[in-house]
Amino acid sequence: MNATILEEKVFIDSALLTSIEEESQVIIHCKMTADEYSNAARIWPSTYLIDNQNNKNCQLVYAEGITMYLTWTYIEEGSSLDFTLIFNGLSKSCKSFDLVELIPQAGGFEYRKIPRNNSDVYYIEFSE
Template sequence: MSETKVKPNISEDLLLKLKTEIVEERQVILHCCYKSDVFLEEKIRIWSSTYLVDRHSEHISKLVHFENISLFPDWTDVPYGKEYWFTLIFSGLPKDCVVFDFIELIPQNGGFFQEGIVRNSSDVYKIKLDI
């Protein structure tokens, strides 16, 4: 017995509506460098309350992944005088975003902050951080 496959009939109006509602999700990658200037070994970490904020809209991109750094409450050791690189991946920014801020909102002093990052076409950035 052979099966008959029936192709569904989808209205052109519905296809057009779906096509206009598709949003391309581009992630934003920050390669971050932190250099310890403290005399002894220093510790850093990232909080899940870390965002990219579009300067010209209310859009906030959330942290979706991190590499080579610990998430609160754990810590990552940074040897004195050495550059330490880690990577943060955020949800996409709006297509019309041209400048954004990197903000770690935490309930204590010392959160990471970098303002005025100019958007590029690759959405991959290298930034140097201070606390």
């Protein structure tokens, strides 16, 4: 049996290529420690990464190891809670960003001016 390989050339308009952005994610590994007293934590769906260059928000898409608002995750005194947040990707022009939980009460997560790295994987520690 003989097989023939045909070469096909596909042409894509360059205008289409410039409008396509690579899909990406930002992963933030967090640690929250309850030092002197027991504590509790939860994450609201209104938690964003905010690009410091253009003020665009990146949506939280997944949380692991922490409960979502309304439910609390209990942290015993002297222990810590490790959790991971996954967000939609930042723009290629982003050099630094803020992690902000926009909620209608005090005490939301906030971590400012996080320098961007090549892997888009970050480690943050929140202290009470």
